[in-house]
Amino acid sequence: MNIAADPVVLGEQEADFSSVDKARVVEALARVLPAGALMYDAEDLRPYECDGLSAYRQMPMVVVLPMTEEQVVAVLKVCSEIGVPVVARGAGTGLSGGALPHKFGVVLSLARFNRILHLDAHARTAVVQPGVRNLAISEAASPHGLYYAPDPSSQIACTIGGNVAENSGGVHCLKYGLTVHNVLRVRGVTIDGEVVEIGNHGLDAPGYDLLALMIGSEGMLAVVTEVTVRLTPKPQLAQCVLAAFDDVIKAGEAVAEIIAAGIIPAGLEMMDQPATAAVEQFVHAGYPLDAKAILLCESDGTPEEVAEEIERVRAVLEASGATEIRVSRDEAERMKFWAGRKAAFPAAGRISPDYYCMDGTIPRKRLGEMLEAIQEMEGKHGLRCINVFHAGDGNLHPLILFDANQEGELERAEAFGADILELSVALGGTITGEHGVGIEKINQMCSQFTRPELTMFFRVKGAFDARGLLNPGKAIPTLNRCAEYGRMRVSNGHVPYPDIPRF
Amino acid sequence: MSDLTEQWRERVRAAAEAGTPQQVRGGGTKDFYGRTPAGEVFDTRGHTGVVSYEPTELVVTVRAGTPLAELEALVAERGQMLAFEPPHFGAGATVGGCVATGLSGPRRATAGALRDFVLGVRIVDGRGEVLSFGGQVMKNVAGYDVSRAIAGSLGTLGVILDVSLKVLPRPVAETTLRFALGEKEAIERLNDWGGQPLPVSASSWADGALHLRLSGAEAAVRAAERKLGGEVLADDVAADLWQDIREQTDGYFANVAPGEVLWRLSLPSSAAPVKLAGRQLIEWGGALRWLRSDAPAATIRDRVAALGGHATAFRGFDRAGDVFQPLPAPVMAIHRRLKQAFDPAGILNPGRLYDGI
Numbered sequence: 001m002n003i004a005a006d007p008v009v010l011g012e013q014e015a016d017f018s019s020v021d022k023a024r025v026v027e028a029l030a031r032v033l034p035a036g037a038l039m040y041d042a043e044d045l046r047p048y049e050c051d052g053l054s055a056y057r058q059m060p061m062v063v064v065l066p067m068t069e070e071q072v073v074a075v076l077k078v079c080s081e082i083g084v085p086v087v088a089r090g091a092g093t094g095l096s097g098g099a100l101p102h103k104f105g106v107v108l109s110l111a112r113f114n115r116i117l118h119l120d121a122h123a124r125t126a127v128v129q130p131g132v133r134n135l136a137i138s139e140a141a142s143p144h145g146l147y148y149a150p151d152p153s154s155q156i157a158c159t160i161g162g163n164v165a166e167n168s169g170g171v172h173c174l175k176y177g178l179t180v181h182n183v184l185r186v187r188g189v190t191i192d193g194e195v196v197e198i199g200n201h202g203l204d205a206p207g208y209d210l211l212a213l214m215i216g217s218e219g220m221l222a223v224v225t226e227v228t229v230r231l232t233p234k235p236q237l238a239q240c241v242l243a244a245f246d247d248v249i250k251a252g253e254a255v256a257e258i259i260a261a262g263i264i265p266a267g268l269e270m271m272d273q274p275a276t277a278a279v280e281q282f283v284h285a286g287y288p289l290d291a292k293a294i295l296l297c298e299s300d301g302t303p304e305e306v307a308e309e310i311e312r313v314r315a316v317l318e319a320s321g322a323t324e325i326r327v328s329r330d331e332a333e334r335m336k337f338w339a340g341r342k343a344a345f346p347a348a349g350r351i352s353p354d355y356y357c358m359d360g361t362i363p364r365k366r367l368g369e370m371l372e373a374i375q376e377m378e379g380k381h382g383l384r385c386i387n388v389f390h391a392g393d394g395n396l397h398p399l400i401l402f403d404a405n406q407e408g409e410l411e412r413a414e415a416f417g418a419d420i421l422e423l424s425v426a427l428g429g430t431i432t433g434e435h436g437v438g439i440e441k442i443n444q445m446c447s448q449f450t451r452p453e454l455t456m457f458f459r460v461k462g463a464f465d466a467r468g469l470l471n472p473g474k475a476i477p478t479l480n481r482c483a484e485y486g487r488m489r490v491s492n493g494h495v496p497y498p499d500i501p502r503f
Numbered sequence: 504m505s506d507l508t509e510q511w512r513e514r515v516r517a518a519a520e521a522g523t524p525q526q527v528r529g530g531g532t533k534d535f536y537g538r539t540p541a542g543e544v545f546d547t548r549g550h551t552g553v554v555s556y557e558p559t560e561l562v563v564t565v566r567a568g569t570p571l572a573e574l575e576a577l578v579a580e581r582g583q584m585l586a587f588e589p590p591h592f593g594a595g596a597t598v599g600g601c602v603a604t605g606l607s608g609p610r611r612a613t614a615g616a617l618r619d620f621v622l623g624v625r626i627v628d629g630r631g632e633v634l635s636f637g638g639q640v641m642k643n644v645a646g647y648d649v650s651r652a653i654a655g656s657l658g659t660l661g662v663i664l665d666v667s668l669k670v671l672p673r674p675v676a677e678t679t680l681r682f683a684l685g686e687k688e689a690i691e692r693l694n695d696w697g698g699q700p701l702p703v704s705a706s707s708w709a710d711g712a713l714h715l716r717l718s719g720a721e722a723a724v725r726a727a728e729r730k731l732g733g734e735v736l737a738d739d740v741a742a743d744l745w746q747d748i749r750e751q752t753d754g755y756f757a758n759v760a761p762g763e764v765l766w767r768l769s770l771p772s773s774a775a776p777v778k779l780a781g782r783q784l785i786e787w788g789g790a791l792r793w794l795r796s797d798a799p800a801a802t803i804r805d806r807v808a809a810l811g812g813h814a815t816a817f818r819g820f821d822r823a824g825d826v827f828q829p830l831p832a833p834v835m836a837i838h839r840r841l842k843q844a845f846d847p848a849g850i851l852n853p854g855r856l857y858d859g860i
Contacts, residue, residue, distance in 0.1 A: 122694045123773035146698060167644045178642065180651070181619050194833040202769035202812040203611065203790045206827040207838055207856065208660075209618055212651030216644045233700040256559035262582055262672030302700060304722030361640040363560050393641035394560075433642035441645075448645055452632040456844070460647050463840035476646065 008468055011458030013480045015468055017104035020084050022061050025106065028082060029064060032074035039063040048107045051092040051099040052154070053440055055356075055410065060087070060101030067112045069189065069225045076223065077193035079106055085472050086191070088219040090131060090162030093154040095357060096438030098165065098218045098474055105472075108223060110161050116140050117226070124231040125184060125201060130161025130224045134168075137229060146231040149176035152434070153342065161224050167216030169434035171267045171341075172298075174392035178434070180215040182230050188214070188222035191465045201228060213460065218436050218475040221464040235300035238266065239310055240334045243317045244291035244324040248272060251293035252367040254320035255391045258297065259364075261316050263309060267298035268392030269341050272371065275386040275399070276340070282347040285340030288324055295322075295391065296337055344388045345399065352384075352401035356413045359441075360424030361395045361433035373423055374398055381416040383409070395433035396424070422447050437475045445475075446482035454479065504552030506566070508633060508664055511550065515662060516631030519848040527658040527852055529568060530595025533604045537657050537855045539822040545662065547599050554665055555639070558583060562622060562639045564667040567599025574598055578670050586614040586671040590749050599663045605655020608749040609705035609716070612697075612772070612787035618654040620669045626653060626661030629846025639667045652841075658852040659860055660845040674704070674718035676725070679741035680733035682713045686776045686783070689713040693788045694773045701727045707748050708785040709755055714744060748786065755784045759795055764819045766794040766803055770812035779806055793817075804828060827857065 008015040026040050039045060040062045050057045061084075066072045079086045085105030092099055101107050113129035116137065120126070121144035126137055134155040138147040151170035152158055158168070164186060167179045176182070185199035199211040214221055245251040251270055258265065271279070271294050276287045287294055295317070299309040310327055317325050328334035348355040362370055371387065378385055384401045398420055402413040421431040421444040431437070431444040445454070457476040461468065477485070518525050524542030534540060547568045554564040558581040565574055571591055578584060588608030589601045602624070607616045623637030637643055637650035653660055684692060689708040693715075696703055702719035715733065717724045728735065736744065747753035759765050768777060772789035781796025796803065800816065807814040813828035820826060830838065835857070842849070842860045854860065 120773070121698060123771050124694075124698055125771070144698065167648070169642055173642065177615065177619065180648065181615060190833065190837075196833050196837070197831070198834070200769075200811060200813065201771040203772075203787060204616065204655075204769050206813045206815065207830055207834070208656055208841060209605075209652045209654065210834070210837065212618060212648045212654075216648050221647075233698055235700050259561060259672075260559045262675070264672065301702075301720070302723050302726055304726045305702075305720040308720045308722045361642050363557065363562075363640060365557070365560065390642070395640075395642045428638070429640050430638050430643040430645045432644050433640070434644060436644050437646070445645060450634075453634050453636070453646075456628065456632075456634055456649070457646050459844035460649065460841065463837055463844050466840075 009458065009462045009466065010455055011476060011478045014478050015472055017083070017085055017102070017472070020061070020082065020104040025062055025082055025084055028078045029062065029075060029106070032078060033064060033066065033071060037065045037067065037071065048089065048101055048109070051089070051094045051097060053095050053097040053438065055404070056097045056100050056439055058101045058103055060107040061104055063107045063109060065109045065112055069195065072108070072189050072223055072225055073193045073195065075106070075108060076189055076191055079469060080191050080193065083467065083469065085469055086223070087471050088161070088165070088223045090159035090165070091133070091157050093158040094162060094166060094436060094438065095359070096432065096436040096440040098436050098438035098471070100439050102472065110159070113161070113225065121146060123201070125228055126231055127226060127228050128160055130164070130227060131159050134158050134160055134163055141231045142234070145234050147234050148229050149182055149232045150179050153345065160227050160229065164215055164224055164227055165217065165219045166434070166436040169390070169395070171269060171390060173390070174268060175264050175266050176232065180212060183211065183215060183227060184230055185228035186211065186214055186224050187226035188224045190222050191467070191469050196222060199228070216436070218438065219471045220461055220475055221470065223470070235266070237303050237306050238298055238300040238334060239306050240328045240337045241297045241299070241310060241313050241317065242326045242337050243295045243297065243322040244288040245293045245295070245321065246291065246323050248293045248371050249368040250321050251295055252364065252391070254295060254317055254322065255364055257316045257320050258313060261312060263312055263316070265297045265313065265392060266300040267296065269296040270294070270389040270391040271341060271344065272387040274384070275344055275388050278351050278386055279340040279343050279347040282350055283339045283343045285336055287340055291323065296341055341388065348386060348399040348401060353403040353405065356400040356402065356417055358396070358398045358400065358417050358420050359432045359435040360421050360429055361393070362424050362427045362429035364391065364394045366427040366429070370396065370423065370427060374420065377416055377419050381412045383412055383416055385416070390433070393433070394429065418444060439474055442475065442477045442481070443485040445477045446485050451479060451482070454482070505549060506552070507550040511627050511662055511664065512631050512633055514545065515627045515629065518850050519629055519631060522848055522850065524850050524853050527603070527662050529597030529600035530570070530593060532591060532593030532596040533600055535818055536604055537822070538826050538857070540855060541853055542850070547597060547662070550664065553577060560639070561641070561670050562667055563670055564639060564665055565598050566665045567597060567602070567663045569598045571596040571598055571601050579673070582673050583670040584673045585620070585668065587611055587617045587620055588749055589617060590751065592750060598666060602654050602663055602666050603656065603658045609707070609745050609786060612706070612790055613704055614671070618651045621650050621654045621666060622669055623667040624650040624653050625664040627664060628661045629848055629851050633664065634661070637667065641669065657855045659842060659856050661851065676721040677704070677716065677718045678724055678728055679736040679744065680715045680717070680728065680731060681736055682715070682733045683711060684708070684713045685711060686785070689785065690773065690776065690789045697772065697788050701731070703788070705745055706786060706788050709783065716741070716745060755782070755793070755795070759819055762797050763795045764797070765817045766796060767815040767817040768792040768794055768807050768812060770807065770810050774810040774812065777806060777810065779803055825857070830857070
């Protein structure tokens with residue numbers, strides 16, 4: 001095979017795996033796996049048919065649950081030999097369909113890789129298996145006064161392997177960084193069954209920064225079997241300021257003013273009035289319901305540091321026209337301030353049968369334009385949208401409310417979402433800040449990147465996975481798909497063949 | 504301020520077609536770094552200017568040929584900084600060279616490395632295609648994170664056109680403390696402090712003296728100062744000290760003897776003293792150890808690898824050989840394929856990183 005010119009390797013067209021023979025795959029895998037680590041009956045496969053983006057479902061051909069790295073190597077060698085797609089999976093909490101199975105593929109669950117192998121409090125590192133839950137790392141580090149900083153909202157359930165795949169963030173990334181800033185090393189297995197160590201326990205590694213490529217690669221470059229994370233000292237104190245504004249734009253400007261004053265808060269979140277109303281009836285956080293927007297600004301550090309920063313924040317918020325400012329007086333009140341923000345997604349689920357969460361990131365100064373445009377889109381698509389926003393880093397989570405049981409609402413929600421993502425790109429931002437492209441935003445990748453850029457992504461993938469067997473069809477759209485999507489777009493919203501399944 | 508995108512694209516295309524190696528070079532201040540430069544000089548200093556700077560967005564986008572000093576002065580005017588404190592190593596350092604070498608200074612251990620602050624890049628790849636990766640926003644997971652991989656790739660994957668960097672506010676207060684400590688105690692103390700919520704922003708140990716810089720809110724710096732003790736350095740003395748470490752104008756670096764190699768050892772911060780012949784200077788809370796030594800390269804590399812790190816022959820080494828720690832075969836194979844992906848004709852700084860890369 002001439003890889004350099006292969007149209008599948010170059011991402012010109014999707015690979016066709018329909019000739020994969022299930023019986024042969026099962027037989028080959030059974031030879032390398034113990035009993036109980038291999039499943040292929042429909043009822044066993046059902047739990048794997050979707051991840052956190054449940055609107056997309058696909059039954060896999062086979063699921064494997066290896067327990068050791070040797071078994072992962074063996075599974076990948078089998079899949080590589082037969083030419084079977086492999087989709088690695090952690091807890092399945094992802095919101096972009098990154099772990100959606102392949103119809104002719106193997107789901108490789110890392111659920112049994114659930115041990116913390118080593119925690120070195122002095123060096124502030126932990127070596128963990130990929131199936132360890134995000135929060136479990138912080139819990140294990142807690143007796144040493146340490147924690148693992150990235151805190152995606154799903155942290156009680158999501159795994160570190162999934163965090164590596166998605167480069168997960170959370171509400172504290174402006175100050176503490178994303179997964180890519182907090183992982184020192186990953187050990188993984190390539191599709192050829194080679195074990196590779198990427199990064200190390202120092203602060204850098206020789207050669208190209210493969211760690212940066214691996215983190216956020218959505219399981220498309222290698223299967224992670226071990227992760228070394230950096231642990232951070234727990235701040236002595238955290239305090240939160242809640243500020244109300246009678247205008248969303250003013251709230252946005254207040255965020256800019258906080259940054260301009262040289263303050264990098266530990267968290268800086270915004271919610272619009274409909275979002276505030278939705279969570280307030282759910283968790284009774286005591287949010288001011290007459291405010292058009294509220295800001296939550298958290299400060300952490302030593303008591304002296306926090307006191308100093310809170311005073312500076314208060315001064316900026318007052319000057320920015322906040323109509324009300326409350327500072328949490330104790331930990332209970334701080335948690336109460338956050339309870340509403342953290343309940344935004346469940347609250348959306350309470351006021352609407354279904355909701356669709358978007359993840360665009362925009363330069364903060366364009367927030368006003370974005371929110372106005374979303375209001376117009378509500379009219380255009382006939383659906384409501386509530387907005388929560390990681391204001392500090394420009395990451396917007398509009399929650400589009402719909403009812404999948406109502407004819408056409410899912411399609412309208414998807415069209416609404418696509419409009420938001422494309423506007424994010426047009427405003428100088430990106431279609432995904434932290435949830436990943438997966439299958440969900442794959443068409444919008446065609447708007448964000450040019451053809452040569454997409455081709456380069458395929459070439460990068462080819463450097464790790466020459467035949468495109470790891471998670472095919474995700475994250476990077478083929479040129480065929482973009483051409484098709486381009487045609488769909490020029491037809492001015494009238495989608496051709498509305499009856500065919502569409503991803 | 505001028506935009507040479509089109510000229511550069513043409514130049515790379517022509518070079519790829521003719522198979523003419525290009526030595527991509529800014530101010531040449533880091534010519535000493537990596538393996539021997541090869542090819543006709545591709546001077547990047549004509550492509551200059553700040554494309555955009557939004558202090559309240561914490562982002563600056565700048566063309567590669569822009570002098571690093573100019574960029575630092577610009578952000579300093581707005582009370583901001585490049586938090587990774589990149590070394591200039593000379594008056595003419597450019598932003599492109601800074602990103603291509605990927606080197607970070609004293610603040611790295613706590614603030615993050617250069618690659619942590621790269622939000623996006625635009626490059627000309629080895630085919631002469633202009634490609635843009637990442638962007639100008641803090642969080643962006645669309646596509647592989649190619650922009651961070653360009654950082655530190657020594658110009659072997661593409662010619663950097665411009666780069667978007669995250670900037671941070673300068674700390675309100677800063678102070679430097681001095682402690683008389685031996686190597687082992689210093690490493691231990693640094694790691695103890697690293698596990699506490701202290702505003703440490705730099706550290707340097709040599710010859711029985713540990714210097715520790717604290718940066719942050721006034722109250723936090725004063726509280727830490729009281730807690731840690733030590734001797735407080737005068738502000739101007741401290742500023743000179745960190746500048747000399749960052750730029751390697753300190754006597755330790757300036758007086759590398761003939762026959763000695765300056766090794767850069769990257770180790771787990773808590774690794775025991777390396778016990779290799781020669782003099783050391785320790786930075787980054789123990790994670791970066793400079794070693795002036797005439798010991799054989801293999802001895803140094805083996806010792807450092809056993810401690811879980813890697814060694815770079817930084818200055819004074821035979822640059823035809825391996826300057827960077829040799830890679831295991833499967834990782835090297837990925838490197839070769841990546842090089843092939845970005846620069847199939849092998850014309851961009853060939854051999855600067857590894858033989859053939």
